Amino acid sequence: MYQILIVDDEVHTVEGIYSGVDWDKLGITTVFKAYTVRSAKQHFEQERIDIMLCDIEMPQATGLELAEWVKERYPETKTIFLTCHADFKYAKQALQLGSLDYILKPVPFRELEKVIEKAKATIHKESEIVQYSQFWIQNQPMIIERFWQDILNQSILSNAKAISRAAADRNIPYFDEMVFIPVLISLQRWHKPVNLRDEKILEYGLKNSAEEVLFESRQDRLLITLNNRRMLAILAVQGNNAPSSELEAACQRYIDACSHYFYCDISCYVGEKVHGHEMLEMVTKLYEMERNNVAFNNSVLLLSRPQVHSSHSQSADMQLWSVMLKEDKFDEVWTEAKQYLERIEKEKLNADTLNRFYQDFQQMMHYVLQTKGIHAHQLFGDPHSKEIDANAIRSVTYLMEWMRHIVTKAKEYVLTLQQSQSVVDKVKELIKLRISEDLSREEIANHVFLNPDHLTRIFKKETGMAMWDYLFQERMQLAQELLAKSDMPISAVASHIGYANFSHFSRTFKKHTTMNPNEYRQLNRHK
Incomplete structure (x- = not known):
């Protein structure tokens, strides 16, 4: 007709x-x-x-x-x-x-x-192509999703014959002439802490919203869940009819909705028209766009409108910052570093320039802390610090969060260290808590994030005795109290203060008190 x-x-x-x-x-x-x-x-x-x-x-x-x-x-x-x-x-x-x-x-x-x-x-x-495009998405979503995932993970080779053969094997109506536009949707960050269960629920909501806002009930579009908080929308288009401005506007509406209802930052990376065998190459380009987008949040970025990145930007004055940190000017360094990143034009920032800044800043912090006798890898080895560090080079926002965290934590510990009595108190507390264990000097030093020599000097300066003399004194004091005030067997007392050998404990105790453990118990009970 x-x-x-x-x-x-x-x-x-x-x-x-x-x-x-x-x-x-x-x-x-x-x-x-x-x-x-x-x-x-x-x-x-x-x-x-x-x-x-x-x-x-x-x-x-x-x-x-x-x-x-x-x-x-x-x-x-x-x-x-x-x-x-x-x-x-x-x-x-x-x-x-x-x-x-x-x-x-x-x-x-x-x-x-x-x-x-x-x-x-x-x-x-x-x-016929349009009808088939609608049919295979409408009636076989699970098979179609797996089909595209196999193309993206290269289980299906990216050539026209291999893809046509794979489609035929799965009874998927497919033509070499079919044209698609991929849109990579990347969750950049949550605005508030979420646990794993909440994150799964929110991601389900993000997917449903994408289907509603981006697809508008059309049957020629498909949404695939990828790894690392990503989704891929695949839009079937007819011939030269590429909905560029409409698609860009729809992506922005989706981003605005996610920011308002799901408390997160999301960016969309819109590819160009491709045939099925060109999809992997196009999605790889979108991944690279996402990797290099370290400056823009909640944005729609088009591959046809590339960002111009430049490595010719003024370097950060790490040498000056290093001197400032040695003088305990932590807040000033944080402010300087933040202002430096804010001054750089967003178009000049990409993943490589951000990574270089991150490496240099981290090296500077570790060097300065080392000069103060602090083990940086111990100080920042807690789960929260590791989590912040893992995200640091994903974006400028994450990098600033990481810088603020390590500078603040370093500042707090350096101030604690300057009040050396609190460090000594921590060592004493550890010795009391683990008095029955064979503690090493390195183990005690790691507990307070210091190298052993530095800690030994601080401890002797504050207490007038070496750590091992203090440990011995505490053990003998506890042994005397247990012998005098309890019916605990002498072998159990020896074990409780870290002596596995009963004879060695008796000799050491007599040298310290001029009596063996049994004599000491009898005398003090009589008293």
């Missing part, structure tokens, strides 16, 4: 074509006539026009202008141009407007019939 429109300002030309072509034989059910561009546009607004036969030279507006109008609003319509002039300029313009053919007047009817048959075949093929 096809409908055709003949547009020509010469009435006899229109009537001649209308009378000279066997429309029933061609399967054309309705033939409309228009003698002006204005009249032609009215037909389009009121009827479905499958094929347009259009004269190029007309008063008021040319057929080329009409074709451009039709292409913009009714891209499914196939246009065949008619003209009296065999001018290459016209032919070139006609081809640029996507016309199906270019026929010289007077119109040879046999030739026109062949071109109309060609137009019908093109319409049928495109319609």
Whole structure:
């Protein structure tokens, strides 16, 4: 069932074509006539026009202008141009407007019939592709999702034959001519802490919202869940009809909704039109866009509109910051570093420049802490610090959060260290808590994030004795109390204060008190 429109300002030309072509034989059910561009546009607004036969030279507006109008609003319509002039300029313009053919007047009817048959075949093929695109997404979502995942993880080779064969093996209707646009959706960060259960629930909501806002109930689109908080939307498009501005606007609406309802930052990376065997390469490019987007949150970034990155930016003055840290100017260094990152133009930041800054800043912090006798890897070895460190180079936002964390924690510990009594108290507390264990000097030093020599100097300065003398004194004091105030067997007392050998304990105790453990117990019980 096809409908055709003949547009020509010469009435006899229109009537001649209308009378000279066997429309029933061609399967054309309705033939409309228009003698002006204005009249032609009215037909389009009121009827479905499958094929347009259009004269190029007309008063008021040319057929080329009409074709451009039709292409913009009714891209499914196939246009065949008619003209009296065999001018290459016209032919070139006609081809640029996507016309199906270019026929010289007077119109040879046999030739026109062949071109109309060609137009019908093109319409049928495109319609079939669209129907199949809708069918395989609507009826086989699980199979289709696995199909695309296998392409992306290279279980299916990225060549046209391999993909067509894989589709056929899975009973998936697929044509090499099918065209898609991929959109990578990346969750950048949550605005508040979430546990694993809450995160799964929120991600389910994000997926449902993407299907509702991006797809708008259309059946020619598919959403795939990827790893690392990513999703991939695959949109089937027809021919040159690539919804760039509409898609960009839909992505921004989705981002705004996620920020408002799900308390998170999300960015969308929109690819270009590809065939199935080109999908892996295109998605790889989107991954690279995501990796290099360290400066923009809640943004829609188009591959067709690339960001210009430059490595020529003023380097951070790490040497000055290092001197400031040695002088305990932690807050000032944090402010300087934050302002430095804010001063750099966002377009000049990418993953590599951010990573270099991160490495240099970390090296500086570790060096300064080392000069203060602090084990940086111990100080920042807690789970929270590790989690912040793991995300540091994902974005400027995360990097600032990491810098603030390590600078603040280092500052607090250095201040604690300067109040050396609190460090000594921690050592004493550890010795009391683990007095029965064979503690090493390194183990005690690690507990307070200091190297052993530095801790030994601090401890002796504050207490007037070495740590081992203090440990021995505490053990003997506890042994005396247990012998005098309890019925605990002497072997158990020895074990409780860290002596596995009973004889060694007796000799050591007698050397310390001039009595063996049994004599000490008897004397103190008598008292």
